[in-house]
Amino acid sequence: MSTTGGAPAAIAPDSLRRTMARFATGVIVITVGGEHAHGMTANAFSSLSLDPPLVLCCVAHTARTHASLTAERRFAVSVLGADQEPVARYFADKRRPPGAAQFSRVDCTPGEHTGAPVLADALAWLECALVDAHDSGDHTIFVGEVLAAGRGAGDSALLFFDGGYRNLPV
Numbered sequence: 001m002s003t004t005g006g007a008p009a010a011i012a013p014d015s016l017r018r019t020m021a022r023f024a025t026g027v028i029v030i031t032v033g034g035e036h037a038h039g040m041t042a043n044a045f046s047s048l049s050l051d052p053p054l055v056l057c058c059v060a061h062t063a064r065t066h067a068s069l070t071a072e073r074r075f076a077v078s079v080l081g082a083d084q085e086p087v088a089r090y091f092a093d094k095r096r097p098p099g100a101a102q103f104s105r106v107d108c109t110p111g112e113h114t115g116a117p118v119l120a121d122a123l124a125w126l127e128c129a130l131v132d133a134h135d136s137g138d139h140t141i142f143v144g145e146v147l148a149a150g151r152g153a154g155d156s157a158l159l160f161f162d163g164g165y166r167n168l169p170v
Contacts, residue, residue, distance in 0.1 A: 074116060079122055081156055
């Protein structure tokens with residue numbers, strides 16, 4: 001579809017949201033420790049480079065995590081397993097306690113390299129140092145250098161598809 005000038009017409013946000021809901025993604029929790037401690041459920045996350053080891057995550061400018069990441073410049077990513085839907089819902093709930101208090105209700109340990117909470121029983125985890133940030137639209141693309149990474153014992157992933165959580169069994 002195009003406008004009379006030949007340029008593509010802008011798609012309505014609701015239409016884009018419905019379309020992108022058909023793209024299955026993994027579910028993560030991004031956490032920040034320190035004075036600006038905060039966590040959030042996300043699915044806009046990807047490996048970016050193996051050499052150097054980089055990942056990216058996209059965070060809305062209005063999200064509390066945006067300010068936390070910008071201030072602390074270190075974060076952790078916990079990749080959630082199929083049985084961790086309650087954890088995903090908890091970190092997506094804006095009514096949870098602010099700051100470090102929100103981590104008292106989940107099993108986690110401070111990352112050795114970042115101090116950011118790493119969630120127990122995650123399928124995988126990464127600790128990252130923020131190396132770059134790119135504003136684009138209503139989000140910032142945060143690029144993190146991976147300082148440490150590991151795999152958990154689980155083997156079934158939690159996915160987000162068509163507006164709901166799904167399980168990916170092995």
